[in-house]
Structure formats: structure tokens, C-alpha cells
Amino acid sequence: MNVVRAWIEERLGLRAVTHFLEKKEVPRHKHTFLYYTGSSILLFLGIQIVTGVLLAFYYQPTLAEANASVVRIMTEMPLGWLIRSVHSWSATFMIAIVFVHLLGIAFTKAYRKPREATWITGVLLLGASLAFGFTGYLLPWDELSLAATKVGTNLPKALPFVGAWLTQVMRAGEDVTGDTLSRFFIVHVSVLPLAIMAFLGVHLFLVQRHGMSGPLAEEKKNVKVPALPFWPNFVFREAAVWLVLLGVLITIAIVAAPGIGPKADMMAPAPEGIKPEWYFLFMFQTLKLFPATILGLNGELFALLLMMVGMGLIAFLPFIDNRPAERKGRIISGLAWAGLAYAVGMSIWSLL
Amino acid sequence: MKLPYSLFSRRAFLNSLIGGWLAALGAAFISPLVKYIVPPTREPDQVSTPLADFKDMAPHTVKGFAWGNKPGFLKKTEDGGFIAFVGVCTHLDCNVAFVAEQRRFYCACHEGWYDENGLNVAGPPPAPLRRLAVSVEGDALIIKKQG
Numbered sequence: 435m436n437v438v439r440a441w442i443e444e445r446l447g448l449r450a451v452t453h454f455l456e457k458k459e460v461p462r463h464k465h466t467f468l469y470y471t472g473s474s475i476l477l478f479l480g481i482q483i484v485t486g487v488l489l490a491f492y493y494q495p496t497l498a499e500a501n502a503s504v505v506r507i508m509t510e511m512p513l514g515w516l517i518r519s520v521h522s523w524s525a526t527f528m529i530a531i532v533f534v535h536l537l538g539i540a541f542t543k544a545y546r547k548p549r550e551a552t553w554i555t556g557v558l559l560l561g562a563s564l565a566f567g568f569t570g571y572l573l574p575w576d577e578l579s580l581a582a583t584k585v586g587t588n589l590p591k592a593l594p595f596v597g598a599w600l601t602q603v604m605r606a607g608e609d610v611t612g613d614t615l616s617r618f619f620i621v622h623v624s625v626l627p628l629a630i631m632a633f634l635g636v637h638l639f640l641v642q643r644h645g646m647s648g649p650l651a652e653e654k655k656n657v658k659v660p661a662l663p664f665w666p667n668f669v670f671r672e673a674a675v676w677l678v679l680l681g682v683l684i685t686i687a688i689v690a691a692p693g694i695g696p697k698a699d700m701m702a703p704a705p706e707g708i709k710p711e712w713y714f715l716f717m718f719q720t721l722k723l724f725p726a727t728i729l730g731l732n733g734e735l736f737a738l739l740l741m742m743v744g745m746g747l748i749a750f751l752p753f754i755d756n757r758p759a760e761r762k763g764r765i766i767s768g769l770a771w772a773g774l775a776y777a778v779g780m781s782i783w784s785l786l
Numbered sequence: 787m788k789l790p791y792s793l794f795s796r797r798a799f800l801n802s803l804i805g806g807w808l809a810a811l812g813a814a815f816i817s818p819l820v821k822y823i824v825p826p827t828r829e830p831d832q833v834s835t836p837l838a839d840f841k842d843m844a845p846h847t848v849k850g851f852a853w854g855n856k857p858g859f860l861k862k863t864e865d866g867g868f869i870a871f872v873g874v875c876t877h878l879d880c881n882v883a884f885v886a887e888q889r890r891f892y893c894a895c896h897e898g899w900y901d902e903n904g905l906n907v908a909g910p911p912p913a914p915l916r917r918l919a920v921s922v923e924g925d926a927l928i929i930k931k932q933g
Contacts, residue, residue, distance in 0.1 A: 700881075701852060
């Protein structure tokens with residue numbers, strides 16, 4: 435056994451990695467629970483990859499077959515309904531925990547120097563996750579998914595110069611058609627997975643490089659925070675969290691499996707009560723409320739610019755809040771709370 | 787000839803020259819890819835339907851037809867003529883429905899309303915429904931892009 439281990443070690447030199455993991459510590463304080471969010475996202479990402487590959491075994495991304503093949507997965511394939519339900523619910527769980535992860539880091543100011551690049555790769559990962567949700571929503575090709583995709587891909591059109599072109603790139607033409615479906619499928623199963631793996635690699639590397647961010651107060655006083663060894667203590671705790679999440683996921687997936695609507699008809703009027711995935715609801719409601727023109731500007735463009743400013747503020751947060759000054763920190767926390775309240779309020783309103 | 791003073795060092799000049807070549811080469815490789823990803827538009831120049839399908843419509847009623855990939859609506863007017871719209875909401879591109887009892891077009895996506903002449907009357911739509919030109923030629927109804 436030792437001979438085999440030595441043989442492998444000589445060729446791969448993994449000792450450096452295991453040595454690092456043996457030494458790795460996780461700070462212990464009242465926000466330690468936020469450290470579990472990262473690994474929980476990884477859990478759901480793993481589930482997405484496995485169930486996604488399984489779904490792709492039978493799914494057919496064509497105008498004629500897309501809706502029927504999803505129906506077939508759900509009615510004919512052994513446990514197909516469960517695989518699809520887990521894929522759908524795991525996506526929801528993943529996005530939800532991504533938001534908790536992001537807000538936790540925003541409130542604990544863990545994005546500050548030297549972790550700016552970690553934050554930015556995190557924002558890219560958020561973008562990729564939302565893009566996964568958006569492209570995946572179209573694939574069952576039912577009435578709702580067609581209408582939601584039409585609205586979503588029409589949004590950039592309001593932008594000057596590049597808007598119309600961007601819409602055409604997303605739709606593969608003027609309208610949402612079979613070409614859009616192929617495009618969304620390949621982006622969902624190939625382009626985004628490659629992108630998310632690349633961003634994730636950098637993100638995880640940077641997290642290891644800088645170590646876990648500790649509480650602000652202690653960091654400033656240069657006090658050593660009590661810590662937990664990563665292996666085995668923290669990993670075992672993570673394992674417990676994973677098991678609970680997995681149990682909740684499977685339970686919900688069994689009792690609340692998603693259905694599928696009638697096949698999308700490009701000529702039919704939009705169905706009543708269309709709504710996007712829950713994490714886009716606040717934007718949906720915002721668009722509904724915005725009037726056609728504001729101060730002579732196109733209302734849609736206005737809403738779009740507002741959202742872009744919001745996204746820009748989030749993406750460049752570490753450079754806006756670049757000094758650990760309490761005053762600035764409090765304004766950022768206030769804005770984060772306000773943004774959260776807005777998103778939650780709008781989402782609830784859209785469901786009324 | 788040796789210049790007494792130069793804005794560029796020889797290295798900076800060569801670097802920017804090679805950098806420029808590389809950028810041009812990159813652009814030459816990328817531009818066909820960018821071109822490839824948008825297929826040609828498939829909006830029809832005109833659509834022809836048998837007049838017989840629409841002749842017996844009562845005034846103020848609306849019937850659908852296919853305008854390429856989009857739904858189109860033909861409305862019979864009071865004086866027996868036709869007007870045609872592209873049945874796509876000008877807000878965010880959802881297909882609209884004609885609500886016959888109210889004689890209005892309705893978009894379910896964000897609750898937009900148009901009157902029977904396609905004028906945006908309520909909700910977020912910023913502009914009227916797009917009009918198409920209708921003409922009768924023999925026993926065919928020809929619907930064309932306006933203008």
C-alpha cells in the first residue's frame with residue numbers, strides 16, 4: 435500500500451495539496467454559518483451536473499420534439515419525473531443559497547482588500563447561474579417558457595446602438611423560434627458549464643489563497659479569532675449540512691414536482707398569468723409598473739438602465755467600498771438592506 | 787539617419803506595430819464568427835391569403851393570419867375595408883389577444899391594452915400595434931409591410 439502511495443506521490447506530488455488542507459483552518463465566530471453557503475452551492479451545482487446529464491440523455495432540442503421529449507421523460511422514463519423535479523428544485527435551491535452567500539459577504543464586508551478579485555469572480559458566477567436559469571426555462575418549450583423568453587430576450591432591444599443586435603444574437607434572429615431553442619440548449623449544456631467551471635476554478639483558488647475572511651472587529655485589532663481545523667472538523671459539519679439539504683431537496687422534489695404546459699405555439703396569444711422564475715420576479719414586476727415614457731425617455735430603457743446601474747454597483751462593490759471605514763460600511767449595509775427589501779417586496783407584489 | 791529626439795523608442799514602435807498586426811489578425815478571425823451568429827431575418831415582404839376566408843367577417847371583428855413567424859390580425863372596418871396589424875405587443879414582444887367583448891387587444895404579459903385600431907390605451911405599451919398594408923387583388927388578400 436505504501437509502495438503504491440509513494441509511486442503516486444512521486445508522479446503527482448499531491449503532498450503539497452494535502453499538507454495545505456491539513457493546515458487549513460476555518461475561523462469560528464457568530465457568522466461562521468455563512469461559510470457553509472459556499473459548499474452548499476457546490477453541492478447543488480454537482481446535483482445539477484448529474485441530473486442535467488441524465489435529462490440530456492432523452493431531451494431533444496427541436497421545435498417538433500422538445501415539449502414531447504420532456505413529457506416523455508416525465509411519463510415514460512423510469513423516475514424521469516423525479517430527475518427533472520430534482521433538477522428544477524436544485525436550481526432554485528442553488529440560486530437561493532447564491533443570494534444568501536452574496537448578501538452574507540456584502541454584510542460582513544468580506545469583499546474588501548485583498549478579496550476584490552474573489553468578489554468579481556463571484557459576480558461572474560452569479561451571472562452564469564442566472565443565465566443557466568434563463569436558458570433552462572425555455573427548454574421545455576411550453577406556453578409559459580416561450581412568453582418568458584420573448585420578454586427576456588426583448589429587454590436589451592431598448593439599449594441604443596447594440597440593443598437590437600444583442601436581441602438577435604440571443605434569439606438567433608428576429609423572433610423566438612426553433613433556432614432560439616437550439617441556441618439556448620447549447621448555451622445551457624456547453625457554453626455556461628465551461629464558463630462556470632472556469633470562474634469557479636479561479637474563485638475557489640482565490641478563497642484558498644486568501645483564507646477565510648474573519649470578522650471585521652477582530653481583524654482590525656489583529657486578534658487571532660478562534661479557529662476550527664478544516665479537516666476533519668469542518669468537513670464533517672459540512673457533510674451534516676449537505677445531508678440535511680439533500681433530504682429537504684428530495685422531499686420537496688417528490689411532493690412538488692413541476693408540471694409542463696401545452697406545447698408553445700408561436701402564433702398564439704401570450705397565456706394569462708405569465709411569470710418568470712422566482713428570482714426574476716422583482717424585475718418582472720418593475721417592468722410591469724414602469725410607464726411607457728419617463729421624462730421623454732423610453733420607460734423600458736429607463737428600467738433597463740436602472741437595473742444595469744444596480745448590477746454595476748454590485749459588481750464593483752469592492753472598489754466603491756475600498757477602505758474599511760465604518761461610515762461607508764454602514765451606507766453599503768443600508769443599501770444592501772434596501773435592495774433586499776425592494777426585491778422581496780416586488781416579488782411578493784408580483785404574486786398577489 | 788539618427789534623429790536627435792523621438793517620441794517612441796524603437797522597442798515601443800515595434801511592439802505597437804506587432805500588437806496592431808495581432809489585433810488585426812484577431813479581428814479577421816473573429817468577424818466571421820460574429821457575422822455567423824445572427825441568421826438573416828425572415829420577415830416576409832408580403833403574405834397572400836384567399837379573400838374567401840375573410841370576406842364574411844362582420845364589422846369590428848378580427849381574424850388571425852400568419853405574418854411569417856408572428857401572428858397577424860385582420861380587422862374588418864365599419865365601411866367593409868380591412869386593416870391589418872402585427873399581433874405583437876410593442877412593449878416586450880409578447881403575442882397579444884383580441885378580446886371580442888371589449889373590442890380591444892390585450893397583452894397578458896404585462897397587462898397592456900390597445901383599442902380595436904391598435905392604439906395603445908393602457909398599461910406599459912409605448913406605441914400602437916404595428917400596422918400592415920392590406921389590398922384586395924382578385925380573390926386574394928395581399929398583406930404587405932407598410933410604406
